[in-house]
Amino acid sequence: VSGLTPRVMEMLKKELSPDNLVPYESGGGWGDDYGALETGGSVGVQLVRGDGSMGAIGTVTWVEDNQVIAFGHPFMQKGQTNYYMTNVSIQGVIPSLQSAFKLGTIGTPVGRVDQDRSAGISGLIGTFPSVTATNVKVRDLSEAREKTLNLQVIQDERLQSSLIPVSVYSGIDKVLDREGAGTARVQMKIKAEGLPGGEITRENFFYSSERVSEVSIAELSDFLHLLAFNPFEKVQIDEVDVVVDITNERQVAKVIQARTTKDRVKPGETIGVEIQIQPFRKPRYVERMTYQIPPDAAPGPWVLIVRGGASRGYLDNLPPEVIGQMITFAETKWLIPTNLDELTRTYLDLDRNQELILESYPLPLKRNPEYDWSLPKNTDLPEETTKQEAAGDLISVKQGETPILTNPNKTRKEMPWIMDGDFEILLEVKK
Numbered sequence: 080v081s082g083l084t085p086r087v088m089e090m091l092k093k094e095l096s097p098d099n100l101v102p103y104e105s106g107g108g109w110g111d112d113y114g115a116l117e118t119g120g121s122v123g124v125q126l127v128r129g130d131g132s133m134g135a136i137g138t139v140t141w142v143e144d145n146q147v148i149a150f151g152h153p154f155m156q157k158g159q160t161n162y163y164m165t166n167v168s169i170q171g172v173i174p175s176l177q178s179a180f181k182l183g184t185i186g187t188p189v190g191r192v193d194q195d196r197s198a199g200i201s202g203l204i205g206t207f208p209s210v211t212a213t214n215v216k217v218r219d220l221s222e223a224r225e226k227t228l229n230l231q232v233i234q235d236e237r238l239q240s241s242l243i244p245v246s247v248y249s250g251i252d253k254v255l256d257r258e259g260a261g262t263a264r265v266q267m268k269i270k271a272e273g274l275p276g277g278e279i280t281r282e283n284f285f286y287s288s289e290r291v292s293e294v295s296i297a298e299l300s301d302f303l304h305l306l307a308f309n310p311f312e313k314v315q316i317d318e319v320d321v322v323v324d325i326t327n328e329r330q331v332a333k334v335i336q337a338r339t340t341k342d343r344v345k346p347g348e349t350i351g352v353e354i355q356i357q358p359f360r361k362p363r364y365v366e367r368m369t370y371q372i373p374p375d376a377a378p379g380p381w382v383l384i385v386r387g388g389a390s391r392g393y394l395d396n397l398p399p400e401v402i403g404q405m406i407t408f409a410e411t412k413w414l415i416p417t418n419l420d421e422l423t424r425t426y427l428d429l430d431r432n433q434e435l436i437l438e439s440y441p442l443p444l445k446r447n448p449e450y451d452w453s454l455p456k457n458t459d460l461p462e463e464t465t466k467q468e469a470a471g472d473l474i475s476v477k478q479g480e481t482p483i484l485t486n487p488n489k490t491r492k493e494m495p496w497i498m499d500g501d502f503e504i505l506l507e508v509k510k
Contacts, residue, residue: 081105082131086258087249090293091133094241098155102133105184113166113186116204118142122149123185124192124200125163127242129213129230131249134185136167137200145204147190154195161209162192162233164202209234213319215247217254221261221327226254234315240303244296247321251292255325261291262330262497263323267299270318271306273419284433284497286331286389295323305426311419332358334435334500337385338457339370343507347374352437354385358496366494370437372508373488380442381506387498388434388491396503401440408486428485432497438489439506457504 080102083091091102116122118141125134137150147164154162169183190204210231218225228250232242255261263285270278281302287294299321306314333356340351349371357363370383382401416422430436 080133083245083249084252086290086292087245087252090248091241091245094245100135100155103182105182111168111184111186113168113184116142116147116164116166116189121167121169121181121183122147123163123165123167123183124154125165125185125188126233126235126238127230127246128163128185128188130228131230131246132185133242134163134165136169136181136183136185138181140199145190145206146201147204148199148201150199152199153197154192154200156197157195157235160192160195160200161235162195162202163188163208164190164192164204209315211239211243211316211319213243213246214321215250216322217251218322218324219254219326220324224254226250236307236313239316240300240307243303243319244300247299247323248292248296251295251323251325255292258290260286260288260329261325261327262286263291263295263325265295265298266322267302268318268320269302269306269316271314271316273312273314274423275420279423279427281427281431283431284330286329286432286497291325295325302426305422309419309422311417311422314419329359330496331389332356332387332494332496332498334385334387334498334502335363337502337504339383339504339506342457342505343509344372345509346372346376348372352383352385354435354502356435356494356498366435366492368435368437368490368492370439370490372506373439376439376508377441378508378510381439381508382442383437383439383504383506384501385504386436386438386501387432388430388436389432389497389499390501398442400443404440430491431493433494435492435494435498436489437491438486440488441508 080088080091081104088102088104095102116139118139120139121136122139123134123136125132127133135154140148140151165188166186167183168186169181171182173180173182188207190202191206191208192200192202194201211234213230213232215228216225228246230246232239232246264282265285266280266282268278268280281298283298285291285294285297306316334354335357336355338353344350349369352368352370354366354368355363356366382397412425416425
Protein backbone atom coordinates (compact mmCIF):
# COMPACT_ATOMS: atom_id res chain seq x y z
CA VAL A 80 0.00 0.00 0.00
CA SER A 81 1.21 3.50 -0.79
CA GLY A 82 -0.26 6.89 0.00
CA LEU A 83 -2.32 6.08 3.13
CA THR A 84 -1.89 7.62 6.57
CA PRO A 85 -1.28 5.37 9.63
CA ARG A 86 -4.87 5.78 10.91
CA VAL A 87 -6.26 4.79 7.53
CA MET A 88 -3.94 1.79 7.40
CA GLU A 89 -5.54 0.53 10.62
CA MET A 90 -8.97 0.81 9.04
CA LEU A 91 -7.75 -0.97 5.90
CA LYS A 92 -6.46 -3.87 8.01
CA LYS A 93 -9.97 -4.42 9.40
CA GLU A 94 -11.58 -4.13 5.96
CA LEU A 95 -9.20 -6.65 4.35
CA SER A 96 -9.09 -9.16 7.21
CA PRO A 97 -12.00 -11.26 5.79
CA ASP A 98 -9.82 -11.90 2.70
CA ASN A 99 -6.77 -12.81 4.81
CA LEU A 100 -4.87 -9.85 3.39
CA VAL A 101 -2.43 -7.78 5.46
CA PRO A 102 -1.46 -4.28 4.22
CA TYR A 103 2.17 -3.14 4.35
CA GLU A 104 3.39 0.38 3.73
CA SER A 105 5.56 0.68 0.63
CA GLY A 106 7.62 3.53 -0.75
CA GLY A 107 7.04 5.83 -3.70
CA GLY A 108 7.81 5.35 -7.35
CA TRP A 109 4.38 4.05 -8.29
CA GLY A 110 3.69 4.12 -12.01
CA ASP A 111 7.23 3.72 -13.37
CA ASP A 112 7.69 1.29 -16.26
CA TYR A 113 9.76 -1.72 -15.20
CA GLY A 114 9.64 -3.63 -18.47
CA ALA A 115 7.93 -6.73 -19.78
CA LEU A 116 6.87 -9.70 -17.67
CA GLU A 117 9.04 -12.79 -17.89
CA THR A 118 8.97 -16.32 -16.49
CA GLY A 119 10.55 -16.40 -13.03
CA GLY A 120 10.27 -12.64 -12.64
CA SER A 121 7.76 -10.67 -10.60
CA VAL A 122 4.24 -9.43 -11.35
CA GLY A 123 1.87 -7.04 -9.59
CA VAL A 124 -1.86 -7.35 -8.99
CA GLN A 125 -3.25 -3.87 -8.37
CA LEU A 126 -6.64 -2.94 -6.89
CA VAL A 127 -6.23 0.87 -6.64
CA ARG A 128 -3.92 3.17 -8.58
CA GLY A 129 -3.46 6.90 -9.05
CA ASP A 130 -2.82 9.24 -6.11
CA GLY A 131 -2.71 6.16 -3.92
CA SER A 132 -2.01 2.53 -4.62
CA MET A 133 -2.98 -0.88 -3.27
CA GLY A 134 -1.69 -4.10 -4.76
CA ALA A 135 0.13 -7.39 -4.23
CA ILE A 136 3.38 -8.74 -5.65
CA GLY A 137 4.17 -12.33 -6.62
CA THR A 138 6.19 -14.52 -8.98
CA VAL A 139 5.49 -15.16 -12.64
CA THR A 140 5.08 -18.88 -13.29
CA TRP A 141 4.89 -18.78 -17.08
CA VAL A 142 4.50 -16.32 -19.97
CA GLU A 143 3.38 -17.43 -23.41
CA ASP A 144 2.42 -14.86 -26.04
CA ASN A 145 -0.05 -12.56 -24.23
CA GLN A 146 -1.03 -15.12 -21.56
CA VAL A 147 0.40 -15.17 -18.04
CA ILE A 148 0.04 -17.50 -15.05
CA ALA A 149 1.56 -16.51 -11.71
CA PHE A 150 1.73 -16.81 -7.93
CA GLY A 151 1.30 -20.61 -7.69
CA HIS A 152 -1.32 -19.97 -5.02
CA PRO A 153 -4.56 -17.96 -4.84
CA PHE A 154 -4.64 -14.21 -4.26
CA MET A 155 -8.22 -14.01 -2.91
CA GLN A 156 -9.54 -17.04 -4.84
CA LYS A 157 -12.44 -15.10 -6.35
CA GLY A 158 -12.63 -17.03 -9.61
CA GLN A 159 -13.29 -14.65 -12.49
CA THR A 160 -11.69 -11.31 -11.63
CA ASN A 161 -11.03 -7.82 -12.92
CA TYR A 162 -7.66 -6.66 -11.52
CA TYR A 163 -4.81 -4.63 -12.96
CA MET A 164 -1.76 -6.73 -13.93
CA THR A 165 1.44 -4.64 -13.67
CA ASN A 166 5.17 -4.92 -13.96
CA VAL A 167 7.22 -4.64 -10.75
CA SER A 168 10.55 -3.54 -9.31
CA ILE A 169 11.77 -5.66 -6.38
CA GLN A 170 13.77 -3.97 -3.61
CA GLY A 171 14.36 -7.07 -1.51
CA VAL A 172 12.99 -10.17 0.16
CA ILE A 173 11.72 -9.95 3.74
CA PRO A 174 12.65 -13.22 5.50
CA SER A 175 10.15 -14.81 7.87
CA LEU A 176 9.57 -18.36 9.13
CA GLN A 177 5.83 -17.70 9.01
CA SER A 178 5.41 -15.70 5.82
CA ALA A 179 8.37 -14.43 3.81
CA PHE A 180 7.55 -11.97 1.07
CA LYS A 181 9.06 -9.78 -1.62
CA LEU A 182 9.07 -6.04 -0.99
CA GLY A 183 8.77 -4.11 -4.21
CA THR A 184 7.20 -1.28 -6.15
CA ILE A 185 4.26 -1.75 -8.50
CA GLY A 186 4.82 -0.21 -11.92
CA THR A 187 2.64 0.43 -14.93
CA PRO A 188 -0.33 -1.74 -15.98
CA VAL A 189 0.49 -4.30 -18.68
CA GLY A 190 -2.78 -6.20 -18.70
CA ARG A 191 -5.65 -7.67 -16.69
CA VAL A 192 -5.84 -10.49 -14.17
CA ASP A 193 -8.93 -12.44 -15.20
CA GLN A 194 -8.74 -15.57 -13.02
CA ASP A 195 -7.92 -16.08 -9.33
CA ARG A 196 -7.99 -19.80 -8.46
CA SER A 197 -6.46 -22.19 -5.93
CA ALA A 198 -3.55 -23.01 -8.27
CA GLY A 199 -2.71 -19.36 -8.95
CA ILE A 200 -3.76 -16.35 -11.01
CA SER A 201 -3.88 -15.86 -14.77
CA GLY A 202 -4.08 -12.81 -16.96
CA LEU A 203 -3.91 -11.33 -20.41
CA ILE A 204 -1.27 -8.83 -21.54
CA GLY A 205 -2.66 -5.86 -23.48
CA THR A 206 -6.22 -6.20 -22.12
CA PHE A 207 -7.07 -3.86 -19.26
CA PRO A 208 -9.72 -3.96 -16.49
CA SER A 209 -12.77 -1.76 -16.20
CA VAL A 210 -12.39 0.67 -13.29
CA THR A 211 -14.31 3.24 -11.26
CA ALA A 212 -12.93 6.77 -11.51
CA THR A 213 -12.84 8.14 -7.96
CA ASN A 214 -12.29 11.88 -7.55
CA VAL A 215 -11.92 13.45 -4.12
CA LYS A 216 -11.67 17.17 -3.36
CA VAL A 217 -10.96 18.13 0.25
CA ARG A 218 -11.00 21.75 1.45
CA ASP A 219 -9.84 22.75 4.91
CA LEU A 220 -11.76 26.01 5.35
CA SER A 221 -10.02 26.89 8.62
CA GLU A 222 -6.53 26.64 7.12
CA ALA A 223 -7.46 27.79 3.59
CA ARG A 224 -5.94 24.84 1.80
CA GLU A 225 -7.28 22.13 -0.46
CA LYS A 226 -6.21 19.01 -2.33
CA THR A 227 -7.69 16.93 -5.14
CA LEU A 228 -7.06 13.19 -5.46
CA ASN A 229 -7.78 11.09 -8.54
CA LEU A 230 -7.90 7.31 -8.22
CA GLN A 231 -8.89 4.32 -10.31
CA VAL A 232 -10.47 1.49 -8.33
CA ILE A 233 -11.10 -1.95 -9.84
CA GLN A 234 -14.77 -2.78 -10.36
CA ASP A 235 -15.49 -5.42 -7.76
CA GLU A 236 -18.73 -4.87 -5.82
CA ARG A 237 -17.58 -6.08 -2.43
CA LEU A 238 -14.02 -4.75 -2.57
CA GLN A 239 -15.13 -1.35 -3.90
CA SER A 240 -17.43 -0.77 -0.93
CA SER A 241 -14.30 -0.92 1.27
CA LEU A 242 -11.53 0.45 -0.93
CA ILE A 243 -13.30 3.65 -2.08
CA PRO A 244 -14.27 4.91 1.42
CA VAL A 245 -10.78 4.09 2.71
CA SER A 246 -9.23 6.08 -0.15
CA VAL A 247 -11.51 9.07 0.54
CA TYR A 248 -10.70 8.84 4.26
CA SER A 249 -7.00 8.99 3.43
CA GLY A 250 -7.47 12.10 1.28
CA ILE A 251 -9.29 13.90 4.09
CA ASP A 252 -6.69 12.85 6.62
CA LYS A 253 -3.83 14.16 4.47
CA VAL A 254 -5.36 17.61 4.01
CA LEU A 255 -6.32 18.06 7.67
CA ASP A 256 -3.02 16.64 8.97
CA ARG A 257 -4.45 16.53 12.50
CA GLU A 258 -6.79 14.72 14.83
CA GLY A 259 -9.60 16.29 16.80
CA ALA A 260 -12.94 18.01 16.39
CA GLY A 261 -14.50 19.48 13.29
CA THR A 262 -17.58 19.86 11.14
CA ALA A 263 -17.65 18.37 7.65
CA ARG A 264 -20.02 19.03 4.78
CA VAL A 265 -19.86 16.05 2.42
CA GLN A 266 -21.29 16.07 -1.10
CA MET A 267 -21.19 12.78 -2.97
CA LYS A 268 -22.16 11.95 -6.54
CA ILE A 269 -22.24 8.36 -7.78
CA LYS A 270 -22.77 7.49 -11.45
CA ALA A 271 -23.92 4.01 -12.45
CA GLU A 272 -26.46 2.32 -14.66
CA GLY A 273 -29.61 1.42 -12.77
CA LEU A 274 -29.54 4.47 -10.52
CA PRO A 275 -32.33 7.08 -10.93
CA GLY A 276 -31.26 9.24 -13.88
CA GLY A 277 -27.96 7.37 -14.03
CA GLU A 278 -26.59 9.08 -10.92
CA ILE A 279 -27.40 10.07 -7.36
CA THR A 280 -26.27 13.09 -5.36
CA ARG A 281 -26.56 13.63 -1.63
CA GLU A 282 -25.23 16.15 0.85
CA ASN A 283 -24.95 15.77 4.59
CA PHE A 284 -23.19 17.38 7.55
CA PHE A 285 -21.14 15.51 10.13
CA TYR A 286 -19.51 16.50 13.41
CA SER A 287 -17.02 14.65 15.59
CA SER A 288 -15.24 15.72 18.74
CA GLU A 289 -12.40 13.28 18.00
CA ARG A 290 -12.05 12.13 14.36
CA VAL A 291 -13.98 14.19 11.86
CA SER A 292 -12.13 12.49 8.96
CA GLU A 293 -13.52 9.10 9.87
CA VAL A 294 -17.17 10.12 10.38
CA SER A 295 -17.12 12.01 7.07
CA ILE A 296 -17.13 8.78 5.05
CA ALA A 297 -20.03 7.16 6.95
CA GLU A 298 -22.74 7.71 4.33
CA LEU A 299 -20.47 6.97 1.37
CA SER A 300 -19.56 3.64 2.94
CA ASP A 301 -23.20 2.84 3.77
CA PHE A 302 -24.46 3.58 0.26
CA LEU A 303 -21.69 1.62 -1.48
CA HIS A 304 -22.46 -1.36 0.75
CA LEU A 305 -26.18 -0.94 -0.04
CA LEU A 306 -25.40 -1.13 -3.77
CA ALA A 307 -22.95 -4.01 -3.37
CA PHE A 308 -25.40 -6.23 -1.49
CA ASN A 309 -28.70 -5.08 -3.00
CA PRO A 310 -31.01 -8.03 -3.88
CA PHE A 311 -32.14 -6.69 -7.25
CA GLU A 312 -29.26 -6.33 -9.72
CA LYS A 313 -25.51 -6.03 -10.08
CA VAL A 314 -24.32 -2.42 -10.14
CA GLN A 315 -21.29 -1.30 -12.12
CA ILE A 316 -20.21 2.07 -10.72
CA ASP A 317 -18.57 4.26 -13.35
CA GLU A 318 -17.62 7.29 -11.26
CA VAL A 319 -17.57 8.50 -7.67
CA ASP A 320 -17.10 12.21 -6.94
CA VAL A 321 -16.75 13.40 -3.35
CA VAL A 322 -16.31 17.00 -2.14
CA VAL A 323 -15.54 17.50 1.54
CA ASP A 324 -15.46 20.92 3.24
CA ILE A 325 -14.14 20.83 6.81
CA THR A 326 -13.92 23.53 9.44
CA ASN A 327 -12.63 23.54 13.01
CA GLU A 328 -15.87 25.18 14.12
CA ARG A 329 -18.55 23.21 15.92
CA GLN A 330 -21.46 23.97 13.60
CA VAL A 331 -24.16 22.32 15.67
CA ALA A 332 -27.42 23.57 17.17
CA LYS A 333 -30.06 22.12 19.48
CA VAL A 334 -33.85 22.35 19.59
CA ILE A 335 -34.72 23.84 22.98
CA GLN A 336 -38.43 24.63 22.92
CA ALA A 337 -41.30 24.94 20.44
CA ARG A 338 -44.88 26.17 20.28
CA THR A 339 -47.70 26.20 17.76
CA THR A 340 -50.10 29.01 16.93
CA LYS A 341 -53.04 26.73 17.87
CA ASP A 342 -53.65 23.80 20.23
CA ARG A 343 -56.96 22.71 18.68
CA VAL A 344 -56.76 22.04 14.96
CA LYS A 345 -58.78 20.55 12.10
CA PRO A 346 -57.67 17.88 9.60
CA GLY A 347 -55.76 19.48 6.72
CA GLU A 348 -55.33 22.81 8.58
CA THR A 349 -52.00 24.61 8.32
CA ILE A 350 -50.56 26.00 11.56
CA GLY A 351 -47.51 28.03 12.43
CA VAL A 352 -44.68 26.54 14.51
CA GLU A 353 -42.02 28.57 16.29
CA ILE A 354 -38.89 26.67 17.33
CA GLN A 355 -36.32 28.03 19.74
CA ILE A 356 -32.83 26.91 18.69
CA GLN A 357 -29.52 27.19 20.52
CA PRO A 358 -26.53 27.24 18.13
CA PHE A 359 -23.23 26.34 19.74
CA ARG A 360 -21.84 29.46 21.47
CA LYS A 361 -24.14 31.81 19.57
CA PRO A 362 -27.34 33.66 20.57
CA ARG A 363 -30.59 31.74 20.57
CA TYR A 364 -33.12 32.49 17.88
CA VAL A 365 -36.56 31.38 16.75
CA GLU A 366 -37.04 29.57 13.45
CA ARG A 367 -40.57 29.82 12.02
CA MET A 368 -42.11 27.01 9.99
CA THR A 369 -45.58 25.96 8.88
CA TYR A 370 -47.05 22.51 9.31
CA GLN A 371 -50.12 20.98 7.70
CA ILE A 372 -52.17 18.64 9.85
CA PRO A 373 -52.70 15.43 7.83
CA PRO A 374 -55.97 15.78 5.85
CA ASP A 375 -57.06 12.33 7.02
CA ALA A 376 -56.12 12.92 10.67
CA ALA A 377 -58.51 11.10 12.99
CA PRO A 378 -60.14 13.23 15.72
CA GLY A 379 -58.47 13.01 19.09
CA PRO A 380 -55.05 13.68 20.68
CA TRP A 381 -51.97 13.93 18.46
CA VAL A 382 -48.32 14.62 19.28
CA LEU A 383 -46.29 17.02 17.15
CA ILE A 384 -42.57 16.16 17.30
CA VAL A 385 -40.05 18.91 16.59
CA ARG A 386 -36.53 17.47 16.22
CA GLY A 387 -33.18 17.80 14.55
CA GLY A 388 -32.13 15.37 11.82
CA ALA A 389 -29.09 14.36 13.85
CA SER A 390 -31.17 13.17 16.82
CA ARG A 391 -30.76 9.41 16.94
CA GLY A 392 -33.00 6.69 18.26
CA TYR A 393 -36.53 7.06 19.58
CA LEU A 394 -37.34 9.80 22.05
CA ASP A 395 -37.57 8.65 25.67
CA ASN A 396 -40.51 10.86 26.63
CA LEU A 397 -42.84 9.62 23.88
CA PRO A 398 -45.71 7.21 24.59
CA PRO A 399 -44.85 3.64 23.57
CA GLU A 400 -47.71 3.70 21.05
CA VAL A 401 -46.00 6.54 19.16
CA ILE A 402 -42.64 4.79 19.25
CA GLY A 403 -44.37 1.72 17.82
CA GLN A 404 -45.72 3.77 14.91
CA MET A 405 -42.27 5.19 14.16
CA ILE A 406 -40.64 1.75 14.22
CA THR A 407 -43.35 0.22 12.03
CA PHE A 408 -42.99 2.98 9.43
CA ALA A 409 -39.18 2.67 9.38
CA GLU A 410 -39.35 -1.11 8.89
CA THR A 411 -42.09 -0.93 6.25
CA LYS A 412 -40.18 1.68 4.29
CA TRP A 413 -37.32 -0.75 3.59
CA LEU A 414 -39.68 -3.61 2.68
CA ILE A 415 -41.55 -1.62 0.02
CA PRO A 416 -38.81 -1.31 -2.69
CA THR A 417 -39.12 -3.88 -5.47
CA ASN A 418 -36.22 -2.72 -7.63
CA LEU A 419 -32.93 -0.85 -7.41
CA ASP A 420 -34.49 2.48 -8.41
CA GLU A 421 -36.97 2.35 -5.53
CA LEU A 422 -34.31 1.17 -3.07
CA THR A 423 -32.08 4.11 -4.03
CA ARG A 424 -34.91 6.62 -3.60
CA THR A 425 -35.66 5.14 -0.18
CA TYR A 426 -32.05 5.75 0.83
CA LEU A 427 -32.09 9.32 -0.48
CA ASP A 428 -35.17 10.06 1.64
CA LEU A 429 -33.32 9.36 4.89
CA ASP A 430 -33.13 12.33 7.28
CA ARG A 431 -30.09 14.53 6.90
CA ASN A 432 -28.24 15.86 9.92
CA GLN A 433 -28.76 19.53 8.95
CA GLU A 434 -32.56 19.26 8.74
CA LEU A 435 -35.17 20.59 11.15
CA ILE A 436 -38.03 18.10 11.13
CA LEU A 437 -41.70 18.33 12.10
CA GLU A 438 -43.77 15.12 12.25
CA SER A 439 -46.99 14.13 13.97
CA TYR A 440 -48.56 10.89 15.19
CA PRO A 441 -51.98 10.06 16.68
CA LEU A 442 -52.31 9.03 20.31
CA PRO A 443 -54.74 6.29 21.37
CA LEU A 444 -57.97 7.52 22.92
CA LYS A 445 -57.61 5.13 25.85
CA ARG A 446 -54.58 6.15 27.83
CA ASN A 447 -52.27 3.69 29.52
CA PRO A 448 -52.45 4.45 33.26
CA GLU A 449 -48.91 3.13 33.72
CA TYR A 450 -47.49 5.82 31.44
CA ASP A 451 -47.09 9.49 32.27
CA TRP A 452 -48.74 11.43 29.43
CA SER A 453 -47.67 14.83 30.60
CA LEU A 454 -46.59 16.03 27.17
CA PRO A 455 -46.14 19.80 27.12
CA LYS A 456 -48.62 22.07 25.44
CA ASN A 457 -47.53 25.36 23.92
CA THR A 458 -44.60 27.02 25.63
CA ASP A 459 -44.06 30.77 25.87
CA LEU A 460 -40.78 31.60 24.19
CA PRO A 461 -38.70 34.52 25.46
CA GLU A 462 -39.79 37.75 23.81
CA GLU A 463 -36.23 38.88 23.31
CA THR A 464 -35.49 35.88 21.15
CA THR A 465 -35.68 36.86 17.50
CA LYS A 466 -34.96 35.15 14.22
CA GLN A 467 -31.43 35.66 12.94
CA GLU A 468 -29.87 35.05 9.60
CA ALA A 469 -28.03 31.75 9.40
CA ALA A 470 -24.27 32.12 9.61
CA GLY A 471 -21.81 30.66 7.14
CA ASP A 472 -21.52 30.31 3.38
CA LEU A 473 -22.93 26.81 3.17
CA ILE A 474 -23.95 25.32 -0.16
CA SER A 475 -27.36 23.71 -0.58
CA VAL A 476 -27.87 20.62 -2.76
CA LYS A 477 -31.27 19.51 -4.03
CA GLN A 478 -32.78 16.39 -2.54
CA GLY A 479 -33.38 13.33 -4.73
CA GLU A 480 -36.70 12.65 -6.36
CA THR A 481 -39.70 11.51 -4.34
CA PRO A 482 -38.97 7.98 -3.08
CA ILE A 483 -41.37 5.08 -3.15
CA LEU A 484 -42.59 5.58 0.43
CA THR A 485 -42.51 8.83 2.41
CA ASN A 486 -44.05 9.83 5.70
CA PRO A 487 -47.02 12.07 4.78
CA ASN A 488 -46.93 13.59 8.27
CA LYS A 489 -43.36 14.96 7.98
CA THR A 490 -42.11 18.43 7.04
CA ARG A 491 -38.42 19.29 6.67
CA LYS A 492 -36.34 22.45 6.47
CA GLU A 493 -32.62 22.65 5.78
CA MET A 494 -30.59 24.55 8.34
CA PRO A 495 -26.96 25.74 8.32
CA TRP A 496 -26.04 23.58 11.30
CA ILE A 497 -26.16 19.99 12.39
CA MET A 498 -29.48 19.90 14.22
CA ASP A 499 -29.93 17.91 17.43
CA GLY A 500 -32.48 17.80 20.23
CA ASP A 501 -36.25 17.43 20.23
CA PHE A 502 -39.45 18.87 21.67
CA GLU A 503 -43.00 17.45 21.68
CA ILE A 504 -46.33 19.32 21.74
CA LEU A 505 -49.76 17.84 22.44
CA LEU A 506 -52.45 18.82 19.91
CA GLU A 507 -56.17 18.11 19.79
CA VAL A 508 -57.62 17.33 16.34
CA LYS A 509 -61.29 18.29 16.08
CA LYS A 510 -63.87 16.66 13.80
